[in-house]
Amino acid sequence: MKDKLLFTPGPLSTSPTVKQAMLRDLGSRDDEFIQVVKDIRSELLRLAFVSEEMGYESVLMQGSGTFGVESVISSVVGKNDKLLVLVNGAYGERIVKMAKVHGLNYVVHNFPENEIVEPAVVADLLKQDPAITQVACIHSETTTGLFNPIAAIGALCKEQGKVFIVDAMSSFGGVVMDMKALHIDFLVSSSNKCIEGVPGFSFVLCKKSALLKAEGNARSLSLDLYDQWNGLGKNGQFRFTPPTHSLLAFRQAIRELDAEGGIAAREARYKKNKAMLDKGMQEMGFKYYLDHSIQGHIISSFLYPQDPNFDFMQFYRALSDRGLVIYPGKLSLMDAFRIGNIGYLFPKDIEALLNAIKEVLKEQQITV
Numbered sequence: 001m002k003d004k005l006l007f008t009p010g011p012l013s014t015s016p017t018v019k020q021a022m023l024r025d026l027g028s029r030d031d032e033f034i035q036v037v038k039d040i041r042s043e044l045l046r047l048a049f050v051s052e053e054m055g056y057e058s059v060l061m062q063g064s065g066t067f068g069v070e071s072v073i074s075s076v077v078g079k080n081d082k083l084l085v086l087v088n089g090a091y092g093e094r095i096v097k098m099a100k101v102h103g104l105n106y107v108v109h110n111f112p113e114n115e116i117v118e119p120a121v122v123a124d125l126l127k128q129d130p131a132i133t134q135v136a137c138i139h140s141e142t143t144t145g146l147f148n149p150i151a152a153i154g155a156l157c158k159e160q161g162k163v164f165i166v167d168a169m170s171s172f173g174g175v176v177m178d179m180k181a182l183h184i185d186f187l188v189s190s191s192n193k194c195i196e197g198v199p200g201f202s203f204v205l206c207k208k209s210a211l212l213k214a215e216g217n218a219r220s221l222s223l224d225l226y227d228q229w230n231g232l233g234k235n236g237q238f239r240f241t242p243p244t245h246s247l248l249a250f251r252q253a254i255r256e257l258d259a260e261g262g263i264a265a266r267e268a269r270y271k272k273n274k275a276m277l278d279k280g281m282q283e284m285g286f287k288y289y290l291d292h293s294i295q296g297h298i299i300s301s302f303l304y305p306q307d308p309n310f311d312f313m314q315f316y317r318a319l320s321d322r323g324l325v326i327y328p329g330k331l332s333l334m335d336a337f338r339i340g341n342i343g344y345l346f347p348k349d350i351e352a353l354l355n356a357i358k359e360v361l362k363e364q365q366i367t368v
């Protein structure tokens with residue numbers, strides 16, 4: 001049976017060869033497996049334009065992307081520290097929840113969901129509250145699809161001596177990012193987003209000097225970032241059962257990313273997908289939630305058509321029956337649905353989706 005195509009923010013469609021790479025049983029202490037882990041850790045640094053020699057480390061953490069973010073938030077913010085969380089969507093809010101659960105000392109600044117995190121405002125916040133030690137921000141806010149200006153925020157953090165934590169979950173691998181140039185101290189992403197692997201783990205790329213300060217800070221045993229790194233460094237092993245199959249798939253996914261021409265080439269493919277989607281959806285009359293100037297090329301939010309015949313679940317099912325999976329919206333104030341163009345998707349797949357949407361609109365008598 002053919003798998004449906006996933007126009008979602010993850011898990012994403014993956015190549016047949018990535019899936020095939022998983023069809024093995026490797027022991028977690030096996031030399032071959034330890035080499036796989038080692039390779040992945042250094043390749044990830046390479047993809048962020050850094051290396052161990054430059055003072056950066058790579059930590060793999062079991063679980064989905066949220067586990068990686070929570071590992072950083074709960075391990076890096078010390079007892080006498082203060083975290084500033086910059087929020088303009090559901091993923092920023094998720095970091096606030098983590099800070100609350102772990103009893104951290106934190107402040108939140110909310111921006112409207114359809115606006116970027118404004119660097120000038122961040123500059124003021126840092127000036128007004130010198131006690132702030134860490135700043136957390138989402139790069140590609142998957143709630144809406146906007147890109148926050150992490151370069152400008154990173155420059156401010158650097159200037160003010162703040163640790164900069166970036167959730168680059170849905171962008172890393174799909175956007176060229178030099179983490180040193182962006183002044184990112186902790187960058188988090190996961191196996192099943194733009195690197196196009198399967199779910200199973202998240203990864204944290206970090207400045208070693210900042211990571212070392214996290215020793216003994218963790219509020220959780222399994223999410224202790226420092227301890228996880230220490231374990232990987234000591235014997236190349238995970239502290240607890242590693243997602244062996246997912247790591248095998250991921251190593252293959254990195255090879256395929258390189259074969260495609262690296263992150264720049266992948267970014268170009270995603271942008272091409274997005275441009276096709278834009279053109280097709282606009283021709284049908286769909287309206288975007290975001291202003292074009294802040295819209296990223298990862299995922300887009302479309303407003304529901306005003307026609308009373310439009311029912312999202314029916315629309316979704318009709319597309320799903322055709323083998324095409326879109327995603328519900330997550331906006332707090334407006335009804336919208338989302339279409340992602342990341343993963344193992346190509347212009348022909350976008351064309352198939354656009355044709356199917358046209359058919360479904362006709363079939364369900366929806367005027368956009």
Ligand SMILES: *Cc1c(COP(=O)(O)O)cnc(C)c1O
Pocket residue numbers: 009010064065066067069091138140141142167168169170190
């Ligand atoms: C996907 C995603 C996450 C992680 O979600 P999981 O369901 O835990 O994998 C976190 N932040 C952003 C911005 C995301 O897109």
